[in-house]
Amino acid sequence: MKRIRCLAVDDEGYAINMIADYITKVPYMELVGTTTSAIEALSQIQSGEIDLVFLDIQMPELSGLQFLSLCGDKCKVILTTAYAEYALEGFDHGVIDYLLKPIALDRFLKAAQKAFDQITGINYRTTSQQPAQTAPKVTSPAHDYIFIKGDSKSKFLKVDHRDILYVQGLKNYVSVFTLTQRFVTYQSLRDIIELLPQPPFYRVHKSYIVSVNKIRMIDGQMIYIGEQAIPIGESYRDSFMAMIKDGSNREQ
Structure with missing residues (x-):
């Protein structure tokens, strides 16, 4: 089976690491490289060695939409962003798909299959049936816990995934709320989301990550975990609700 050569472009470390990790889970994709510079990415594309770019829209040197205008038909593009309002313009540039952050693995795999179909001209669903081992493999995290920094450089606190609510x-710290206590760390929210498996953890707001397994109710723009109300950010709502509805459909 043809392997699609991929480049991940994003100015945020956690996002580029997530995309790179997802690419390695897809047997017909090959991660050629990652970069935080859209200008460097354009240079790599000119070499003709890139089939597919996962591209963030909000880049400091060159926006994703400017990038699309410059790269022309040198490669295919899947946009990755936290801003849903750019979707229509992105599709006007002929992108394969548009992934809203935080990106769930199952949604990424759907976009990967679209890319396979368009780039190879072969229907993935047909070829994936023979042999069965060509289907994407979803791997579980290596551990069911995380270590977060304590109140000194040498202190780390172990927190089990299943306990996190x-x-x-x-502003200056992160609180991890569990079934029995609250942990405080001076790491950033970006640092924490990199450590947690997605799913079941999703970033639903610029200030919140939730465990989907612990949600009691969703009511409008609010998530309820126990009696705690957590807002859903506008830029996260579409991808989060799509994941919720997708999960509901699978259970029926």
Whole structure:
């Protein structure tokens, strides 16, 4: 089976690491490289060695939409962003798909299959049936816990995934709320989301990560975990609700 050569472009470390990790889980994709510079990415594309770019829209040197205008038909593009309002313009540039952050693995795999179909001209669903081992493999995290920094450089606190209810990011620190206590760390929310498996953890707001397994109710723009109300950010709502509805459909 043809391997699609991929480049991940994003100015945020946690996002580029997530995309790179997802690419390695897809047997017909090959991660050629990652970069935080859209200009460097354009240079790599000119070499003709890139089939597919996962591209963030909000880049400091060159926006994703400017990038699309410059790269022309040198490669295919899947946009990755936290801003849903750019979707229509992105599709006007002929992108394969548009992934809203935080990106769930199952949603990423759907976009990967679209890319396979368009780039190879072969229907993935047909070829994936023979042999069965060509289907994407979803791997579980290596551990069911995380270590977060304590109140000194040499102190680290172990927190089990199953105990975490939600994580709240404040100005100078992050609080991890569990079934029995609250842990405080001076790491950033970005640092924490990199450590947690997605799913079941999703970032639903610029200041919140939740465990979907612990949600009691969703009511409008609010998530309820126990009696705690957690807002859903506008830029996260579409991808979060799509994941919720997708999970509901699978259970029926």
